[in-house]
Amino acid sequence: MQIDLRTVAIKPVRNTFDHIARRFGDKPASRYQEGTYDLQQDFKFHYRPTWEPELETFDERRTAIKMKDWYALKDPRQYYYGAWTIARSRQQDAAESSFEMIEDRGLADTVPADLRQTALDVLLPLRHAEWGGNMGNSYIAGYGYGAAITQPCLYHAMDHLAVAQYLTRMGIELGGVDALDAAKTAWMEAPMWQPLRRHVENLFVVKDWFEIFVAQNLVLEGLAYPLFFDHLDAHFAANGGTVISMMNRFAAEWAGESAKWVDAQIKVAAAESAENKAQLSAWARQYRTLTLEALKPLAERAFGDNADEVLNEVVSQFNTRCTKLGLAVQE
């Protein structure tokens, strides 16, 4: 008689690693849990950083936000590397087939001239701001505290790089390689872009990583994405520019998904203590003002006379969102 190995039932000695069991009990754990919790070292670093000798290698004091357990900041999407990269490759496949169709059939040439110009003027230079989003999030991934938040911030940084690259492809489709140079010149010199560039550069020198998280991931993305990838996108779609929407499909989908993750972080951190809530609210208010100043000239270019109306709607949605997260953002 032949015995098939699979029929042998062997009782496991334990179900998961002890540090996971200490949190969730000794039961089978998910790949997200085993690949995330307590992964960052937090005990006895041998040497102080030569670049910041007053702090430890990983140090909770690099932000004003305080958490009893940094692993409370979990990712609702439960992204470990495999889950993240497979999810993104699916979105990438879809985006790629859109681009292929547009390229093969020359669909970019069907976009009405005024919409094309708006996309080149308003969306294309944003690729530089997206690169800024990459820098902010890679800073958090490096200097933040606890694998639960630093891990998705690195994924977020790479996602920003991808959005910048999709915007670049859109620019090449709509205006050829020369359009990239023109957009860069606009980013560097055009008065319309200077407030946003100044804002993005100012974020490069912020030291508190959670402040960057709020300024970039909650506020800048929370205001700019609805403005450009909801309102402006709807305007394109309604006026014969669906091709532009197709090329920005990745960014639009991704913004919706990642906002849920950002919300979960803010909500948990704000609920932790009154001090956290006050600090997060103050940052949200401060950066809301700065971000709106930076976005205003772009909204005017994109929406003309309707700019104020659109911005008001975006801000009001943003305020509702923040209030739901437990922040006090009303003036």
Next chain:
Amino acid sequence: MDMQVKKKKLGLKEKYAHMTRGLDWQPSYQTKEAVFPYATYEGIKVHDWDKWEDPFRLTMDAYWKYQAEKERKLYAVLDAFAQNNGHLGLTDARYLNAVKLFLTGISPLEYMAHRGFATAGRNFPGVGPRVACLMQAVDEIRHSQTQIHAISNYNKYYNGFHDFKHMLERVWYLSVPKSFFDDAFSAGPFEWMVAIGFSFEYVLTNLLFVPFMSGAAYNGDMATVTFGFSAQSDEARHMTLGLECIKFMLEQDPDNVPIVQKWIDKWAWRGVRVLSLVSMMMDYMLPKRVMSWKEAWEIYFEQNGGALFNDLARYGIKMPECLSRASIDKEHASHQTWSILYQYGGAAAFHTFMPSDEEMDWLSAKYPNTFDKYYRERFTYWREQEQKGNRFYNNTLPMLCQVCQVPMAVTEPDNMLQISYRESDYKGEKYHTCSDGCKQIFDDEPEKYIQAWLPVHQIYMGNCFPEGTDPTVEGFDPLAKVLEWYHLVPGKDNMDYNGSEDQKNFNAWRGLATKND
């Protein structure tokens, strides 16, 4: 209607340049120094970041496409392995002690590499290296997680895997790899690249991964082979980045050459010391052996490393001097390291054991100059003692090198009767190192190395007991308390493999699987 002229597709190099280089700009509302504060303090001079070459030129879409394919393949194998009790296909459960060493000593450091490359990916003022570093940063968390996920199945059935991160931060020999990464992380971005990007990834990674993975393949460990080879496919990108970084620094300014040389010397030696743990794994821990440590050193270091340093000679870079000692040590490293771990096996996080006669014959054949002459007799004696029920455990604690933290039990290259140690004076204190290589490192940055958290010193200072321990009570057993603090259960997680729970379980389970009642 006009005929549409199909736009010419951009070439790889051109596409990559637009997608990456084109994104960056020179800040003007903030100074470059404020945006990239750590770019200059190490003394490396860079005149033109655009001279950086990106060999792989991966954009995110291609990155996701290929990485997702790798991940799907990998997890399919891991699932099948778990579903089919793949662990029973191992040559012997004794093999798993090598995997324990890997999970406690390497996987958490892949995580450190992830954080380190994230900071490097933020800190370089050039966009080319930033993007390459960030891709490596995500790859490194991949490695950490795929290793944990692959080994997770073994943890369900065998001891010693159970609290790997806790152990890394406490158990004495694990401070060897831990301090290596702590050292690199606490350095600036350029030294980090030489330490991890170049010395570790380029010069030494083949010595770590290829033997480990071949060992896994030889011993029926499909899970480890799969994550290992899958990780290595990223490694090729990482090696290229490390080499490019070195070349870039050397080409930017002649003043960089001595700084880079100093770092190469330092990190090559530090790497060699970490690899002594790999040497014993290869020669002693694999039931079915692939090649000896000495052979691996000759192929992957002396030949490949030789080719590399021949090439770097045009910049004035020399092969680190300390490596000539390593080529003498290759005859001894595995035997001496294993004998340390065997003696102190009561405080290790895995099982140790003496080789059988047949295994000793293999060692004699592979090490004709040293094994019979220096080690066979001692190992035979220890085995006889064990068989008489007198398994030798050394209950004192060895002094550790202030730099590499390897116990000072390694002999002088030219005198097998003399333990090798060096001494430095700093601010009225004496510090001990194990070799000229480590002494040089210490003397160059004493302020850094006097901070080292040496596990053995810490035990003697009473810092390694569970909270509330009173060492003054009668019959106090310090070792028992240290093990409790390590989260190790004596006899279950450590000591000899013969008679261990792992051994009993594996034999019983395999009996179930291969025999009828």
Next chain:
Amino acid sequence: MSKVFIALQTNEDSRPIVEAILADNPLAEADYQPAMVKVSAEDTLVIKRETIEELIGRDYDLQEIQVNMITMSGYLDEDEDEFRLSWKN
């Protein structure tokens, strides 16, 4: 003279790549080990897209090599048509 090499996982994807390397680099040698094949040559090793495409009868993107590559040595220069490893001295 120094050797360059590339090591690939042994599987169906890498079989035509190895075949293409051996066809395009007469001095290259393949060393078949369990689960891995290592191809080495003096100084230079070139992998050509066109040769692989002829062998597999479909379009091939050289970046696909990364899925099955284990390690390599030498400087890499890659474009759409060639993946070239070499030492410069």
